[in-house]
Amino acid sequence: MNPSGRRRTTIKDVAEAADVGVATASRVLSGNGSASAATRERVLAAAARLDYRPSALGRNLRRRHTGGIGLLLPDITDAFYSRLADGVLACAQSAGEPVMIGTTGDDPEREAELIGSLLEQSVERVVAVPCGDGEMWGPAFRAGLGVVFVERRAEGRDDVPTVVADDRTGVRVAVEYLIGLGHRRIAFLARHGQSQRVRAFRDALASLGMRADEELIARAHATRDSAYAAASGLFQHRPDLTAVLAGGNMLGEVALLAARELDLRVPRDVSLIMFDDVPWAELCSPPLTVISQPPQDMGYRAAELVLRETRRPRTVTLPTELIIRGSCAPRR
Amino acid sequence: MNPSGRRRTTIKDVAEAADVGVATASRVLSGNGSASAATRERVLAAAARLDYRPSALGRNLRRRHTGGIGLLLPDITDAFYSRLADGVLACAQSAGEPVMIGTTGDDPEREAELIGSLLEQSVERVVAVPCGDGEMWGPAFRAGLGVVFVERRAEGRDDVPTVVADDRTGVRVAVEYLIGLGHRRIAFLARHGQSQRVRAFRDALASLGMRADEELIARAHATRDSAYAAASGLFQHRPDLTAVLAGGNMLGEVALLAARELDLRVPRDVSLIMFDDVPWAELCSPPLTVISQPPQDMGYRAAELVLRETRRPRTVTLPTELIIRGSCAPRR
């Protein structure tokens, strides 16, 4: 009667009501093992009648692991990651699996804590955007955790299934586009953890016979403030730059903001390309030219991978696309 | 040796290593009960030496509920909800509590499923943006679940602690502002579940001696497509409207998009105010006048409330603010 005092109906109650042993009840309810049609009927009827819901607690303890999947992201506030999360959730929910989420803020320490928490919960499957060096993941692998990385790979963990966008090509196409417009001093505004993109940036320039100016490569932490400072510093220290490639939507946002603050006009004074096609990209002034990645697909595929437990496909690479709008102009 | 084959160290191992009973080990490790300084020392040393991590599985089963908190949102992709989630995560993580997340898409059926899933997991605390009528939550309350609603309340569940923004005042201030600019035919673009705001809209008009034109109130589902259709339909059916109040950032986005598509200029042809101060609001053209709500605070407070388990403060109302930028102009 007491709202919280009523014991929940257990499989034992069902077994009694159906006049069978708990073992039999368990077998028919969990679908394993054999049972005669008649008893199956009785058990199911009893379960329905008593409104029985199996307790994940007992099952988890027995199986010695929690179902569901863990999800580790740098920042749920970032449009890219929130859409990534949406993809993971779509897959997980259609499989009936719960999702435990945590945000690392790109801080290896927080990441380690969250991994510890997942281990404590005996979660057995994780999709994560890794931020630490591969070391943090040692305990996870030793514990037999199934993990899939997404968006980037952890240093020194090449054997882990990973879903990434082909940002290498994305960067190259963008750089070629800017070069084609006559730009020579192109800056790259990166977040920590985007070393892959920075490398691609250098390589793209190199393959066109140019050398990257290291001073034009700015790195920011995961926070908006840090990103703004990096963007603003870039514009102030190097007023000679004519184009900026922003490694993510938040970086593009602050670059636009900083440019405006310094009375630099886009694209007249400086051209801008940013990663991620966000809905507001075509609403802002000017409409932004972007390198689009498919975040929801990435999340969905990663979740699929981790649920299938198939170790086969080591790395899935999804295409990027340069969407040309109005934020780039020929160098004047 | 086998990576996944090593049994994890249990409290029993610790007890043996420290030469005490498991009960004593449990007491010192969980901090309950008393133990002599000497044994406490021994147990802690043994635990550290064996790298012992208590299994949440055993504890959960014993306690008959899972720790952590459940989080139910309509759409993690929406900037407002993702920031809300961020607030919840901030609070939960600082309390060391895991978070299980699910998205309802504002579909009562999905909501019911997710509630069921949470019950199956024996989660005991959930913060949710309710979308169904209060009925869906019956099983949850009967099971003794601690729930806090956020952003809106469920019909017929006034006794549930709730964290909301003072959108009533927000709407009133916005309407007064528009009226002050000379606008008379003001449309409201709402999502399902925003009946509170629609009501506030009617009331605000009424208190100024005007009657709301029901045809100017458009309702959309949670998807972007539905929202776009609603916005576009509004503009096409009622070309006489001169101002639009959008009930959320996604609605504002599609309103801007639809207006542009129909060659309506903002704010020359139509003024626009939208709920939620998103970072791109000042980047777009024109910079958007918005009613800002504090999503992260809302999430944080809700998480706090559900963790404290204090039933006292029934409803927390956080302030809204009208931030005037450039998307409203006097009626011509």
Added chain:
DNA sequence: CGCCGGAATGGATACGTTTTCATGAATCTC
């Protein structure tokens, strides 16, 4: 007819923890 194999079934156990309870020792009170 007797034996064997497979299917159906239920008892018992284990998963890892917390908590209750009983026990014995030590300290306190008058």
Added chain:
DNA sequence: GAGATTCATGAAAACGTATCCATTCCGGCG
């Protein structure tokens, strides 16, 4: 100094499930 109270301690039970194993039953085959 005797009784009462506190304290530290460990054995055992419980949480709800899945599975191992032994038992029973039945039909088929030699």
